[in-house]
Amino acid sequence: MWEAWFSKDLPFPDGPYKFHGLPGLIVKLEDKTKSHQFLLKGNKKLKAEDHSWDYILALEKEAKHEFEGVKVNPAQYKKLFMTYKNDPAKDIKLDLASPNTSMTVTTEGGKKITNNAEIIKFFEESMAKKYKSFNNQLELNLHRK
Template structure:
């Protein structure tokens, strides 16, 4: 009986220590193309807001955007264009394993999901001395040039994990807020639970066809052009332009 009691204590301590590396952070993620000077036609500009969740487990993390049981939708925009909302109950996903330097993404081309496996890119952060409070957390400023944009991030060493929203990582603390200089892309944590015992393991997304990044980009360009041509053919004669916004986080790059 004594041996069983000691074993029970050891198991409890193991579980408690394991949960210390786990966490759940809720973010609001906004992509605002109206602020993007690199976008061409103004009809292609729209602001899209995602509710997002970052799950942490040691050196692994999973960031999920825009889960929606309704699936893909097509709706008119006030400027005469169309907005296509793409998602499903699994959402866009970005799994990072810092130890193996592996990134697995789940992305969409129209309503079809794909799985892309790549290496994690190192981000050359410049950590400054400027600090500010975000909620109850003391955060420090860092900057970098990443995916064609100058990003500003606020991270907190009070949450000692090298993780953040989307593909951002590599700072000595959780990225609580991040945005580019034009604020086309912005991630803001609105709820932080750390430590937090997760009910499910942090794992790469699997719901989609595997494809390389090169193949994905070629297919995306082809399908986007076909969609715009199809929608243009359905508008009244005399209108030669049609604005089409496809919800895709990668477009912000």
């Protein structure tokens, strides 16, 4: 259950994440347990020469690309999500399965990895670390059977 505060003075039916459709911009949103809270901290009118437009247009292009993907129902999405969560390096493993395929990965520390087995290990470890810290998701039903 979520509670949302919105402003009719900002007549945009938008908000954070998947929350939208109210008769004004959502400025505050929280779940009943207060474990998830969104608060609008500010806004500004962008000028044409503002570099933020480049970022916004890039996000818009990325979103358009994502929405042109394959539509799945909630059960299919949950299955795909759990498959990815259980083996987030699966795609890298498939890409590097051929001995003729090579790749170079540069870590945050600047180290370059070219050995396929080391690249797979790097992705497995970094994704495991990501999921360990990514433990407060909005979509609670993704983790329930």
